[in-house]
Amino acid sequence: MAIRFGGRYSPDGQPGTGPAAGTGLARPAPGQARHRYESRTKWVTAMAAPLLVGAFFQGDPVAMASSLLGFGIIAAGMWMTREGLQAEAAYDARRIARRPAIPRKLFGGVLTGVGIAVGASEPGAFAGAAVLGVTGAVLHWLAFGPDPMRDKGMEGIDGFQQDRAARMVEEAETHLRGMTDAIQRTRDRKLQARVATFAATARALFERVEQNPGALTAARRYLGVYLIGARDATVKFADLYARSPDPGALRDYEALLADLETSFQAISQRLHDGVRTDMDIEIEVLRDRLAREGVRPPPGAALEDHSAEPTAAELLRSADHERTR
Template sequence: MAKRFGGRFSPQPRLDGTDPRAPARPAPGEFRHPLESRTRWVTIMAIPFLISAFWQDPNGLALHLIAFGAVASGMWMTREGLQAEAAYDARRVARRPAIPRKLFGGILTGLGLAIGSYVPGAEAGAGVIGFAGAMLHWLAFGTDPMRDKGMEGIDGYQQDRAQRIVAEGEAHLKAMQDAILRTGDRRLEARVGMFAATARELFSHVEENPDTISAVRRYLSVYLQGARDATVKFADLYVQTRDQRARQDYETLLTDLETEFAARSARLLEGGRTDLDIEISVLRDRLVREGVRPAPTPPAEPAELQRPMTLDDLLIPRESEKPRR
């Protein structure tokens, strides 16, 4: 039976009747760097080392195999570094990668080229080729991020704690999306994807403000774990029975969870705005006390409000309100 497909860039609305929305935060493994495809081509160009190894003497065989392995390992490290850089660039608050993968990838690539071009008696030439390959790697792929981004004023312990809890939440979302695939229903897959996008929006707020982790921890652990268990049980039941009532109950559950997660994200934003207003007010008062900024003058009251109003003021019209003859 034919199935209708929809998406963000389709002219028709989405299958579940809601407006398409881009996720606020990509899922782990979905970060893509524009230079990532270059690593594949470099690995392919190192294949002659692998092929020519079988026409060499034992020493040449070992050297060529090691050369190909070094270049392939360097490109694997470089690809991992590019993915880490893409994740670093996608977040407003991020730590620098713990391991400079692109740096190690460049060293391995240069080492592989030097070993592959080694000829007895011409060690200097092999060293020049290896150094040139490492420099070309640096020019082609750049360097690793070497400093933290947006971490000023953020507790490192709280940040690590928030990342662990967010990683647990991502694992629950991944389990939900894997379980719903068993139903083979595109509408249900899209519905779970929308809920995952809303949950990841909350993840972004937690990563940027780790101090709020205590207020939303049950959403990222208890609620998501319950949603995962409900999804697994629903998928098992729906595959066997195609029960429409169970499907309606499950979609209602997702709607309730999505509404609650969105409301929690809005409350976090409102709380941050309130804290900002308080900080601005306190700073302004301090500037006034220290004489840096003049005190604000209260607005002048109208003349009729400077004395108490009597009953005659209400019954007897004023001169300006009398009708003209």
């Protein structure tokens, strides 16, 4: 999904006002996070174009086939690498994430090396082609780096609950995409920006649920029933507004978005307060246990005053004075 305008520098946009505005809390929209090396894959594919063009000037059918096959394998490797970079960008953009199920960049590097070896192969020179292929795979690894190989932020989180939360969040993202696609039919930039603001608020709730899968029960209605209702209302409003703009329908729809946004902000804050309360209880229990075991003084206990005790320098000076007497 493309990045929607409606921010500070858009034609009719205003700075965000939701809980995610300026806090870095909002969960990035699918497809929004981009890797800084993603454009390199196009350049590598373009540099392999001589294999494609030169294949038609080969007099030997075997050489022509090897050139075409080499270009195709390199292009496939770059496509796989680009998918891996997108997966890594989404992994880096989220505080809690599982490692990609498939190491796409690794496979992309292997395909790139194989494509270079096939494109450079000639009768009696297979060893040299293999060396070029290995070199290409190593350069691919140096240019694009390795895949994320471990989960991030998953310590102490129940895997089953995390999977349930991930499925619910994915379904909720589908409902948000339905809202965004439907509002495009109105061709109204302010409405599109308004829906984008609500989507940012909803994604802040998604972030809370991903951080604390135990809150899924409290947020289930918001991720399911409420978003489905909002998507259906958006579809019907877009159909009506596209045919004949109705100011009354517009006011009702904007009021609905405002109510939904307020509700999503409230549940996000409630989940945050609940996590904070749990943390305070855990800290207090641990401090009481440490006090009972004598590791630290109990709360409110007076600390000993060591200000009158001599320092190490004073003790050394006193010892020197005793020796000189």
